[in-house]
Amino acid sequence: MRWDSLFEDLESQLQAQLEAQFRDEVAENIRIERATEKLAGKLASLAGCTVHLHLAGSVEAVGTVGPMGEDYVCLDAEASSLLVTVKAIQRITMASPSRSAALPGPEPSPVKLPALLRGLLRDRSRMRIHDGWGKLLAEGTPTQIGHDFLMIAAHPRDEFPRESSITEHSIVPLAAIGWISIPRGY
Known part of the structure; x- marks a missing residue:
């Protein structure tokens, strides 16, 4: 009997079984990772890429993906900056993802929507608030x-929000917000 050839054969079979088991484990881990990925994580992988966000009410927003949280994404569009709630997004399209877009992006920011809105309040940013279906809820x-x-003061576009120029105050529940448009130059 040729012991050497028998052991070589058994060792090669064992090596083949171990490699097959490793491939199966890798494939299973990939399936699990893909099945548990959240939209915020997918958006994070698109940070810096130009995308088309198809929003409710047949609205399409085109811009570069910026910072994002678990329930919102910031988009730098040509004429304005947009703060879009994830619930308002119906579809995202983009050019064929490059190699870099396929890689995991930064983790979504832990900054929640109310904290982000407080930052916009400090900046005195004029905004247009739309609901989840594209209807304008408030502007000011x-x-x-x-x-x-969120409470917003309505006033003429070319005036500052002084008591004499404010025409009304609106209270908008955060749950009603689909997206907020912040025009450039304000």
């Missing part, structure tokens, strides 16, 4: 961000 300058609402 935010004056207060509560736990679950």
Whole structure:
């Protein structure tokens, strides 16, 4: 009997089994990773890429993906900056993903929507607030961000939000917001 050839054959069979088991484990881990990925993570992988966000109400927003949180994404569009809630996104299209877009991006920011809105309040940013279906809810300058609402002062576009120029105050529940458009130059 040729012991050497028998052991070589057994060792090669064992090596083949180990390699097959390793390939199966890798494939299973990839399936699990893909099945548990969230939209925020997918958006994070598109940071810096130009995308088309198809929003409710047949609205399409085209721009570069910026910072994002678990429930929102910032988009730098040509005429404005957009803050889009994930619930308002119906579809995302982009050019064929490059190698870099296929790689995991940064983790979504832990900054929650109310905190981000408070930053916009400090900047006195004029904004247009749309609901989840594209209907304009309010336009003006935010004056207060509560736990679950935003108060906005309506005033003529070419005036600052002074008491004499404010025509009305609106309270918008944060849950009603689909996206916020912040025009450039304000």
